[in-house]
Amino acid sequence: MSNYQPLHQELYTIDPVAFFVPAFLKAIKDNTEQSFRSIMSEPAPGIFTFEMLQPRFCELLITEVEHFEKWADRTKLHVMRPNTMNQYGAVLDDFGLQTMLKKLMEDFISPLSKVFYAEVGGSTLDSHHGFIVEYGSHRDVDMEFHVDDSEVTLNVCLGRQFSGGELYFRGMRCDKHLNTMGHSEEIFDYSHVPGCAVLHHGRHRHGARATIAGHRVNLLLWCRSFSRNAKV
Ligand SMILES: O=C(O)CCC(=O)C(=O)O
Numbered sequence: 001m002s003n004y005q006p007l008h009q010e011l012y013t014i015d016p017v018a019f020f021v022p023a024f025l026k027a028i029k030d031n032t033e034q035s036f037r038s039i040m041s042e043p044a045p046g047i048f049t050f051e052m053l054q055p056r057f058c059e060l061l062i063t064e065v066e067h068f069e070k071w072a073d074r075t076k077l078h079v080m081r082p083n084t085m086n087q088y089g090a091v092l093d094d095f096g097l098q099t100m101l102k103k104l105m106e107d108f109i110s111p112l113s114k115v116f117y118a119e120v121g122g123s124t125l126d127s128h129h130g131f132i133v134e135y136g137s138h139r140d141v142d143m144e145f146h147v148d149d150s151e152v153t154l155n156v157c158l159g160r161q162f163s164g165g166e167l168y169f170r171g172m173r174c175d176k177h178l179n180t181m182g183h184s185e186e187i188f189d190y191s192h193v194p195g196c197a198v199l200h201h202g203r204h205r206h207g208a209r210a211t212i213a214g215h216r217v218n219l220l221l222w223c224r225s226f227s228r229n230a231k232v
């Protein structure tokens with residue numbers, strides 16, 4: 001989208017202090033399993049939650065996406081939706097954020113995925129799909145039960161105020177058994193809070209309940225390892 005003029009140029013290059021909360025930055029800098037675990041909870045096996053983004057960054061990103069959507073509307077441009085499950089939201093890589101997101105994956109998510117997801121390609125993440133999902137009135141309502149087309153998924157709530165919209169996880173399955181029931185120990189439901197991240201296996205089955213009031217906006221980064229998949 002070469003004619004698009006960004007609203008907030010500062011979003012397009014990572015400024016760690018402006019983007020991330022101090023505890024997250026310190027843990028990444030220390031770069032040990034212990035430092036990661038000191039800021040992360042693991043409420044179900046392979047699912048990690050932690051505080052990640054500064055409130056100001058979240059608000060700037062939401063307004064950048066709104067600005068892009070208005071521009072796309074004015075120029076009668078057809079906006080690609082993030083995946084087949086969404087009618088709303090936008091692909092961030094489509095309006096210039098791909099370099100920033102690549103660095104986000106390489107410098108801030110790969111260190112974590114090397115430690116926690118090495119067995120699924122977490123040590124060799126080499127490509128991404130970065131997008132925004134939006135729920136509320138005149139937007140998407142919920143997201144059906146699915147697995148992501150990723151090795152590792154980062155899902156961060158950006159805002160704003162909403163009720164409902166909980167994420168639900170139901171364990172991992174092979175392709176043949178994707179829709180089988182979850183066991184009680186696999187059941188994990190999570191109410192997202194702005195600025196907070198959930199990191200999970202792309203193949204961990206999940207969905208999002210209906211947002212019943214307000215406006216929910218999340219940043220998704222599907223992190224992939226083509227080099228690993230090429231070998232399998
Ligand atoms: O609504 C959410 O937070 C979940 C989105 C999601 O699972 C996805 O886009 O893959």
Ligand SMILES: [Fe+2]
Nearest residue numbers: 146147148206
């Ligand atoms: Fe997903």
